[in-house]
Amino acid sequence: MRNCRRAWVAAFLAVVVAAIPVRGGLQTIETDNLRLIYFGKLHAYIVPHVARCLENSLKTHREVFGYEPTGKITVLLHDFNDYANASGGAIPVNHVMLGLAPFAHDFETMSVNESMNAIMNHELVHVVASDQAAGGDRTSRSLFFGKVRPVDDNPLSLLYGYMTSPREYAPRWYHEGIATFMETWLAGGLGRAMGAYDEMAFRAMVLDNKPIFDLVALEAAGTKIDFLVGVNSYLYGTRFMSYLALTYGPEKVITWVKRTDGSAAYFAGQFRQVFGRSVHEAWADWIRWEKEFQAKNLAAIRANPVTADRPLSPTPLGSVSRPGYDPATGTLYAAVNYPGQIAHLAAIDTARGTLRKILDIKGPAMFFVASLAFDPAAGMLFYTTDNNEWRDIRVVDVRTGEDRTLLKDARVGDLAFNPADRSLWGVRHYNGIATLVRIPHPWTEWNQVLTFPYGKDIYNLAVSPDGTSVCAALGEITGRQTLIRLDPAALLAGGKDYETLFDFENSVPADFVFTPDGRHLVGSSYYTGASNLFRYELATKEMAILTNCETGYFRPVPLADGRLLAMRYTSQGFLPVEIERPAPAQAAAIRFLGQEVVETHPIVKTWKAGSPADIDLPALTRYEGPFKGLPNIRLASAYPVVEGYKDTAAVGARLHFLGPMALHNLDVTVSYSPDTALPTDERFHVNAHYAYMNWKVTAKYNAGDFYDLFGPTKTSRKGYSGAVEYRRNLIYDEPRTMDYTLEVAAYGGLDRLPDYQNVEAPYDRMLEFGASWNYTNCRSSLGSVNYEKGYDWDIAAGCSVVNGSAYPRALTNFDVGVPFGPAHSSLWLRTSAGYCYGGRTDPFANFFFGGFGNNWVDHQEVQRYREYYSFPGVELNEVGGKTYAKGMVEWCLPPLRFQHLGATQCFATWVRPGLFVAALATDFDNADFRREVFDVGAQMDFRIIVLSTMNLTVSLGYAMAFEDGHKPVDEIMVSLKIF
């Protein structure tokens, strides 16, 4: 749950949305350690508890890590997701973004007690790990007035960032591993370090003889191509931390992570200092140990007969939803998500073992993909989209393919179909509270049935065939999970009672569904440590185990003839299987690595955090009231910079001012060129940017640019300018978005056109008005590096006013792409056309094209050959015209992944080839001026990771351009993009 950059973008969006007055405005409560920002009355009910949880977790982190925050921890509380979501960090300031919704329980990937407590226990570790400072860091922070956040327009900031917070630049598995390790022991053993899913994942790797990733391979490929992608950082990190704790003691793990005087700055250096060997060696030791540990667990399982099953698909399906089954056709329907394919609804012929795609799913969730329910009589498959935001409910007729939206932003999932009255039942998450809802046929609205008190979360619903019972799982604040039954008729009459069928203690009773005769419930549980199937007899109230699985069985579908369909976990994902009439089985327990740790090192028991209720919040509160962004703007950092200005170098400083949650953002760079060849009035440079919600204001004076030091592309310009930009989002339905931008800019003292460095400006003053509109809907599959299908449409219009004359212009770009050939390969058609008004020879009345556009050292878009103004092969800005039309066909080939190319500090992860052919016609309305140019080219981009978090891209490009009456020309492009 940690991604700093994305978190800041999300924070920005969150605050933009928060500007909607209906939410009641932002409020805040502050203590010495905390600034908690929340949406007024809507979330006020839980604010004191959240504040207490932070103070409570902080108390334990103080004791364990000896940590003192260097500044307030700003927490933004929101409800933008239907399941728990959070991120935390310390750069440039301590912050946590916290979603209110309950956790998802699928496959028991998370074992938690109350979610705010669990999230704080976890996220504050991220703050501790990056904020805690030793002597050198403290000196750097004083020098640079704070913790420096690296920015792509000035790469020296990366160096300063490392100097101020070296531990930030450790791999993700390190940060997530220590956070999940600590979350477990702060909660008294409830967390991922005692996770059954984690045990299963590694047990499956050993069983399938799938290599366990080494340090470099994990970051280079394991977090990109495996069906678990970024989740691998959590799995591996937790595992490694627990192994170290078991082998060397938990205190040593803490000593490794703590940043105190005398400790090494880089995480790997500190590892050697603490453990006396390299992290690579220890990692290799762990892999060996893990294989032995899992071999013992497999042996324990095999002490009893292992359940036999018949695979229903030739290959595993990655992540899967709860399926629906049509007994008439023997078809299993499920939402699936695996690398190389866009997440989609699939129909699996259980007799033939073939798979047919029904349609793509928008917004699939990592583990459960989507919530599904099926009406076999009518062939209607209900499913949810936008599963990571606010869920919609849709329905597709599996016979005709007709698909429509039933409820937009309903925020309902855990769907179950009631065949008796054709209603849908589900669970709605709103403001952190779970409500059982009913959606009566024809499913145009949802009705509240039973709202549970905060902390009680109902999930995994099922309705009996006769519609007289609903069964579900219920989680509580303590972490206890029970299987319950509810009476729909009583509930609809206003009743609130339910019957507890079975207490699973801390194990999730997953996907319990009714047998076709309604007499039993069948579901799965990690009761023995491995996930097996269980059957509960409603009449006798007895629970029996049905399977003994080496990895884990999930999502059972009991058939009328006694057979069971289920999903079996493999190292490639879930495989649909059939189990022939299972009978009560015997299954031995496995051992948990977390249990080994606590038995060997009981000190972790003393890390259990106290009760948040013991925190005297009123005594700690310093302010409570409306949130004021402007008065809280502070200098976040200031550091020296080097820039290029035309062909000279300049030195100066950059100041970064920031408000809480980055609502206000001001950057000012000031530099001076000592080169006496430059005229005096061009030696001083200023570049200032201010952003506030939808607004951006820019002011420049002879603005320099770091990358101009590495020509040929120059963005620095003589003169002054001021610009105001307003951007507004019209549709935010990821991945579908629509927005528009309005801009006005004024220029003075120009010698070159602002957008075309090789074109002299005949006048030194210019006013520009611009408006653009963009509509995009592009998707990619797990493990991709490009978008693989979709469309992107821009329309832009502008007008330059120069010397009393106006030069309006307009252009449009439209790209459309489809998957093509092997996985991660796609074909794109990119088109563009434009018109300028004015004299044909007037530079303000022309578009100019030419070149790849990449600088030798760059920070802008790597694949600039896709931009409308690029035309690889010809010189920059060489081809001009009042009108133009351009088309390009591009084939994005699948990336080639590397697993062992480099070391921990610097390694290559993939190379992406692309081939293109393009045609450009300018002034096609005037034969005298018309030009028609063609090119063909290729570009390869190599991605390199530095210090675990910084991306470098080395690009090599070649293109040849052709024009009637001209000799072919070519261009070679070499570029290093930083960030």
Add this chain to the structure above:
Amino acid sequence: MTTGDNAPQAGNKYWLPVVLGLALVGVVVYFLFFYPPVTNQEAGGTIAGAQKADKYQSQQLGEQDVILQDTELQAILQNDQVQKLIQDDSFQKAFAAKEVQAALANKDVVAALANKDVLAALANKDVMAALASRDVAAALGSRDVVAALANKDVFAALGSRDVLAALANKDVVAALASRDLRTALGSREAAAALGSRELAAALASKDVAAALANKDVAAALAGKDLLAALGNKDVLAALANKDVLAAMANKDMLAAMANKDLAAALCNKDVVAALAGRDAASPLAGKDMADLLASKGFAAALSNRDVRTALDGRGLLAALSNKAVLAAMANKDLAAALGNRDFAAALGNRDFLAAMANKDFAAALANKDLLAALGSRDFAAALGSRDLLSALANKDVAAALANKDLAAALGNRDMAAALGNRDFAAAMANKDFAAALANKDFASAMANKDMAAALGNRDFLAAMANKDFAAVMADKNFAAAVTDRNFAAAMGSRDFFSNLMSRDLRANEGK
């Protein structure tokens, strides 16, 4: 191993193997069924054949460790009807309005919303359904309503269960669809009124709710005058009276309320003060009053300044407190009379009012002939005469009018016309004549059709106006004579009266 008396007997040589055997069984049983030990967990459900995995867990949190606040509001927000409301564009617009935002920032308002009773009421499904309706949403989108809601008095009122119960009523909700009503609600006066407990109680009444649903009523309510009236504490006090409320529920009354004139009249501060008086309370209740108010004539009457002034007087109110008068007032003939300007003016006359207040007159009014008479144009015109009015105010006349024959006579066209005659009116005003009229024989005689015809004779009327003649008529004996049919017939002849008018005769009669 023990010693002494308790030492095992030397002869029991198998004790050691037995003890060892038992220990062995115990060990075997332990490892079979109890190992490994359960750590730090309560025993949950057990499953045969499945060995439970060892997982350390020491509970960190229980329910008592999570302290929340204002959970009632959250409970309300989970409701599907509330969600519809929140997502409605009008509602959103309303809540985005500065006034509402300011209101929500107001501590009193927040306290009101936080009130458990309010929240519990809001949680009521019917209330929610009401609030979620498009009508309410549209209302909330209206600037006027928003302005009302922003008023702290209004919000305080919303804390009242009664008001909330009203909001749950679909008629009330339907009423809110009316632009007029919404406009009304936006006024300062309405806001102040809504803050009143009395009005709140009124609004909670089903009857009132039904009234509000009537579009004519809604239109009337939008009138400035009525709104101003609602701002009057006397009116509000009146509205607190359950009799008044019951009256207001009457559909005829409601129809009446829709009459602009009546509405305007009712808004007059004099009327308001009168209606608000304690005296007004009882008479204003009941079907009769409702019928009265429902009559067009009454409405028109009330538009007359004199009538309104009269209403201020205790006289009319006292009259109205008499059931018979009220019943009479309900009569359509009288009601029609009320439409007559003269009659209306008469109502403004103290004497007439005094007459109305007299129980005999009231009893007389029960007579349909009298009522018919009263309804006649002539009579109404006659009422313009001060003399007549003063006559009617006389208790003797009033008593006379109680005579059913006389009352019947009054129903005669001639009689009615006579009443319009100045002379007759003057005669009626004469106390002697009044005394005569009090004599039941005389009164019966007057009822004779011939007499009535006589009354149509101008000369007779002129004679009647003569005070001497009046004195004669007051004489008991004369009264007895007049009962003779023949006498009456004679009096009815033209010649008789002509002669009567001769001075000499009058002079001789008087002797």
